[in-house]
Amino acid sequence: xxxxxxxxxxxxxxxxxxxxxxxxxxxxxxxxxxxxxxxxxxxxxxxxxxxxxxxxxxxxxxxxxxxxxxxxxxxxxxxxxxxxxxxxxxxxxxxxxxxxxxxxxxxxxxxxxxxxxxxxxxxxxxxxxxxxxxxxxxxxxxxxxxxxxxxxxxxxxxxxxxxxxxxxxxxxxxxxxxxxxxxxxxxxxxxxxxxxxxxxxxxxxxxxxxxxxxxxxxxxxxxxxxxxxxxxxxxxxxxxxxxxxxxxxxxxxxxxxxxxxxxxxxxxxxxxxxxxxxxxxxxxxxxxxxxxxxxxxxxxxxxxxxxxxxxxxxxxxxxxxxxxxxxxxxxxxxxxxxxxxxxxxxxxxxxxxxxxxxxxxxxxxxxxxxxxxxxxxxxxxxxxxxxxxxxxxxxxxxxxxxxxxxxxxxxxxxxxxxxxxx
Numbered sequence: 328x329x330x331x332x333x334x335x336x337x338x339x340x341x342x343x344x345x346x347x348x349x350x351x352x353x354x355x356x357x358x359x360x361x362x363x364x365x366x367x368x369x370x371x372x373x374x375x376x377x378x379x380x381x382x383x384x385x386x387x388x389x390x391x392x393x394x395x396x397x398x399x400x401x402x403x404x405x406x407x408x409x410x411x412x413x414x415x416x417x418x419x420x421x422x423x424x425x426x427x428x429x430x431x432x433x434x435x436x437x438x439x440x441x442x443x444x445x446x447x448x449x450x451x452x453x454x455x456x457x458x459x460x461x462x463x464x465x466x467x468x469x470x471x472x473x474x475x476x477x478x479x480x481x482x483x484x485x486x487x488x489x490x491x492x493x494x495x496x497x498x499x500x501x502x503x504x505x506x507x508x509x510x511x512x513x514x515x516x517x518x519x520x521x522x523x524x525x526x527x528x529x530x531x532x533x534x535x536x537x538x539x540x541x542x543x544x545x546x547x548x549x550x551x552x553x554x555x556x557x558x559x560x561x562x563x564x565x566x567x568x569x570x571x572x573x574x575x576x577x578x579x580x581x582x583x584x585x586x587x588x589x590x591x592x593x594x595x596x597x598x599x600x601x602x603x604x605x606x607x608x609x610x611x612x613x614x615x616x617x618x619x620x621x622x623x624x625x626x627x628x629x630x631x632x633x634x635x636x637x638x639x640x641x642x643x644x645x646x647x648x649x650x651x652x653x654x655x656x657x658x659x660x661x662x663x664x665x666x667x668x669x670x671x672x673x674x675x676x677x678x679x680x681x682x683x684x685x686x687x688x689x690x691x692x693x694x695x696x697x698x699x700x701x702x703x704x705x706x707x708x709x710x711x712x713x714x715x716x717x718x719x720x721x722x723x724x725x726x727x728x729x730x731x732x733x734x735x736x737x738x739x740x741x742x743x744x745x746x747x748x749x
Contacts, residue, residue: 345684345691345714346701350674350721357408359681360719362691364404364413366684367397367711374416379435383420385708388642391436393708394420395448396646400712402454403653407722414461421451422464429468430476441497441505442484446516449477453523457729461740469737471527478524478533481517489562492543496559509566510559511549511579514540519586526593529732537590541603544583554606555616556580577618577631578647580611581654588661593731604662611651612672618651619672625698627675629717635696645695646709649716652676656720660728677721680714 343349343358350356370389373382384394398420401413426432431448433440455462456470468476484494494513496505518540525533544550547566549557558574560566584607591600612619612627621630629648634640655673659666679697686692686702693714695705730736 345681345693345718348678348681348718350678353722353725356718356721357410359684360404360408360715360722361410363684363693363711363715363718364401364410366692367400367708367715368413368416370708370711371397371416374419379423382423384436389708390444390643391433391439392441392444392447393643393646395424395444395451396650397708397712399447399451399454400649400653400715402451402458402460403716403723404719405460406454406458407719407726418461418463421455422462422467424448425467425473428476429473430480431473432480437499438502440499441502442481442494442513443496443510443516445477445480445498446513446520449474449516449520452477453520453527456527456735457523458727459730459734459736459738461738463740465739471735471737474520474524474527478517478520481520482536485517486562490547490560490566492539493547493562493566495562507562508559509547509562511544511556512558512576512582514544514549515556515579515582515586518544519582519589522586522589522593523729526589526729526731527735534590534593537586541583541587550583553614554603554610555614556583556607556610574633575616576633576644576647577611577629577651580607580618581651583607584611585654585657585661588658588665592661601662601664604658605665608655608658608665608668611655612668618648619676621698625679627672628679628698629672629676630696630698640695642707642709644709645705645707646712648697649709649713652713652717652720656716656723657729660723660726666724673717673720677717680717683710684714 348359493509496508521537556579587603659669684693694703
C-alpha cells in the first residue's frame with residue numbers, strides 16, 4: 328500500500344501505536360485509525376491486478392458481500408478522518424460493481440449474490456450519496472440514482488405467499504440454500520435502504536415501505552417484544568419456528584437500529600421511531616442477548632456472543648462487530664439522545680479493540696477478541712474492519728452528518744474517472 332496525500336503523510340509522522348491510543352486526543356485517534364486502515368487495505372490487491380475478477384473484491388475465502396462492507400468501512404475512514412488517500416481506489420471499486428443496469432446486480436458474482444449481499448453493497452452506495460462523495464464517470468448514474476435502482480430490484484422480491492411477506496435470503500433459484508429462509512439481515516438491509524432513501528429524497532413511498540418491513544419483522548417475531556433481533560425463520564413452516572438457538576448477531580441489531588434512528592430523524596422525532604431506536608440500543612447491552620460485557624473484567628466491551636467465546640466464528644462472523652459499531656456511531660448522529668449510551672459502550676470497546684491491534688512484526692495487526700486485554704493471534708480482514716469501525720467512529724460526532732433531501736448533489740470531482748476493467 329502507499330501513502331498518497333499530505334494528510335496521510337502527516338498521520339504517519341505522528342504515529343501512535345494502537346495499544347497506546349488516547350481516546351480524548353483526535354490526533355491520536357486519527358493515527359491509530361490510519362494504521363488499522365492500512366492493515367485493512369493490505370488484504371486488497373485488486374487495484375494492482377486490475378482485472379474484472381479481482382477488482383473491488385478481496386481474495387478467497389472472502390465473499391463478494393464482505394468487499395462491499397469493507398468499502399463502507401473505508402468510506403467511513405475517509406469521512407471521519409479527512410484522509411483521502413484511498414478515495415480513488417474506493418471510487419474505482421464501487422463503480423466497477425454497479426452492474427449493467429446500475430443496480431448492483433453483477434453477473435460475475437451471481438453465484439454468491441443474495442439479498443443480504445446486495446444490501447451490504449447498497450450501504451456503501453448510500454454512504455457515498457449521503458456524503459456527496461465524487462462520482463466522476465459520466466457513463467454511470469449518480470450514487471443516489473444507483474441506490475434507487477437497487478431498491479427497485481428488491482421490491483418485486485417481497486413475497487407474501489409465505490410468512491405474510493419478507494425477502495428470502497437468496498435471489499436466484501440456482502442458489503437453493505436459502506431460497507426458503509427469510510433472514511433478518513436481508514430484510515433489515517431492505518428496511519435500512521428504504522429508510523435512508525426516504526430521508527434522502529423526501530418520497531413517502533420509501534417511508535411506507537420502511538414501516539411495512541419493520542412491522543412485518545415484528546409480526547413474525549424476528550424482532551421480539553424486548554427488541555432482540557433474531558436471525559430468521561423458514562418459510563416452509565411460515566416462519567413459525569425461529570432460528571432461536573442463541574442465533575442472533577451484532578450486525579442485524581445494528582442494521583435495524585440505524586434504520587430506526589434515520590426514521591426518527593426524518594420524521595422530526597416521531598415517538599414510535601424513537602422508542603424503537605432506544606429499545607434496539609438497550610437490547611444490545613442489557614438483555615440475555617447482550618453483545619457487551621462478556622465477563623466481569625470486560626465491562627462494556629463488545630463481543631459476538633453466538634460464536635466468539637466458543638472459537639466458532641467463521642470468516643463472515645469475524646467482521647460482524649464492525650457493523651454494529653458503525654451503525655451505533657451513526658445512530659448517535661441521527662438521534663443525539665442516544666450518544667451517552669453509545670459512547671459508554673463504544674469508547675470502552677474502542678480502547679479494547681486498539682489494544683487487540685498489537686500483533687505482528689510491527690505490533691499493529693488486529694486480533695479478534697477485544698476482551699482479552701491484548702492480541703489473541705486470530706487475524707484477518709474482518710478483524711481489521713471491526714477494529715477500524717469502532718476506533719474511527721470516535722471521530723464521527725464531529726463529522727458532517729449525512730445529507731438529506733435538498734442537500735444531496737451529484738458531485739463529479741476534479742479527478743478523471745478511474746480505469747475500470749471490462
